[in-house]
Amino acid sequence: MKKTLISIAVLGAMSSAAFAQSNVTIYGIVDAGIVAERGGKSGSVNKVTSGVANASRLGFKGTEDLGGGLQALFVLEGGIKADTGESDVSGSIANRQSFVGLRSKEAGTLTLGRQYTPFYNALSQVGDPFAAGLAGTAKNLFPVAGANTRNSNAAVYVTPTYNGVSAEFFYGFGEKSANSTQRQVGASLNYSNGPLNARLAYNNRNNDDQPVLGGPVAEKDTGxxxxxxxxxxxxxxxxxxxxxxxKGLNSAALANVNNPYGTTVAPVASTKSADALIGVTVPVGGAGKFIASYINKNDKTNLNQDANQWALGYTYDLSKRTTTYVAYAKIKNKNGAGYTVGNNSEAGTGDKAFNIGVRHSF
Structure with missing residues (x-):
């Protein structure tokens, strides 16, 4: 009996030591809200949905000290639907992020796997007062649909920060025999010092198609x-x-491609456009925050399918981990444009939407 207890204690100590050394963390977000959408061909849509402010997720991340200032790191993160308990992508367990890499204080960080683009990081972390969530998300009009948000088979390098300046480089392998086919390249120059944060980001998406590996390539314009x-x-x-x-094909893919307003001629994704946003967040009473933004999309093609959006929101921190929220946004489409008011996880069905809900992180 004593030997058994001693063995269990030794194994427990070894397990604890290994866990502490690898520094593995289980984390996640559970976000659910009531969403009311209006103005689309589907009519009035009322639902409980997941990921309104931030996509619900379950993740594992960790680091290991390799000595000499070098660390190994990994992230495995899958999306879930808090309203149903399902995975938000059928058959996937780490569809949001899945990467491994090395980090050095002197040399920077290199990671390999499924990762966010520098373009999306700049939008969600710096430029959008709604942080890419709620009804006011900039994703409703800014071009981050599909691969512009994240991509698989990517190598990302982030430099160390020098006097507030850093850079990020992204290369997404198309994994076709024609090396440039489906390739995606991105980069950003970042500055953060005191109250000022700024990023200049670039994204280049190759749209060439090679239906059969080793076969002919259909050349298309880049985005x-x-x-x-x-x-x-x-x-x-x-x-x-x-x-x-x-500029270019898929430079501004539509978030909702199902002709949401039922027009005779379905909306067309712009191949030449510009988007501008101004916004503000105002702290209220310590735990509250008022959010507002205005976005204008200028379609520079002959279709001239412009749109604009205004949005208001309010968040209240019940604790460091739990936040309640409410938001409303309205889009005005012009000349047959088909933009919809969505949220962090959904594209939306109409030109206006109201959200109220709660987000808990762990």
Missing amino acids: RNTLLAVNYDFQVAKAFFMYSDN
Whole structure:
């Protein structure tokens, strides 16, 4: 009996030591809200949905000290639907992020796997006062649908920060025999110092198609996006500005491709456009925050399918981990444009939407 207890104690100590050394963390977000959408061909849509402010997720991340200032790191993160308990992508367990890499204080960080693009990081972390969530998300009009948000088979390098300046480089392998086919390249130059945060990001997406590996390649135009994102904290309020220039095929893919307003001629994704945002967040009483933004999309093609969106929101922190929220946004489409008011996880069905819900992180 004593030997058994001693063995269990030794194994437990070894397990604890290994766990501490690898520094593995289980984390996640559970976000659910009531969403009311209006103005689309589906009529009035009322539902309980997941991921309104931030996509619900379950993740594992960890680091291991390799000595000499070098660390190994990994992230495995899958999306879930808090309203049903299902995976948000059928058959996938780590569809949001899945990467492994090395980090050095002197040399920077290199990671390999499924990862966010520098373009999306600039939008969600710096330029959008709604942080890419709620009804006011900039994703409703700014071009981050599909591969512009994240991509598989990617190598990402982030430099160390020098006097507030850093850079990020992204290369997504198309994994076709024609090396440039489906390739995606991105980069950002970042500056953060005191109240000022700014990023200049670029994204280049190759749209060539090779249906059969080793077969002929159908050459298509590339999609090119340049984004400037800035925010400045005045303490009494934080101001936001963002501008995106988009050119080429899939440079501004539609978030909702199902002709949401039932027009005779379905909306067409622009191949030449510009987006501009101004916004603000204002702290209220310590735990609360008021959010507002205005976005204008300028379609520079002959269709001239412009749109604009205004949005209001309010969040209240019940604790460090639990936040309640409410938001409303409205889009005005012009000349047959088909943009919809969605949220962090959904594209939306109409030109206006209201959200109320709660988010808990762990």
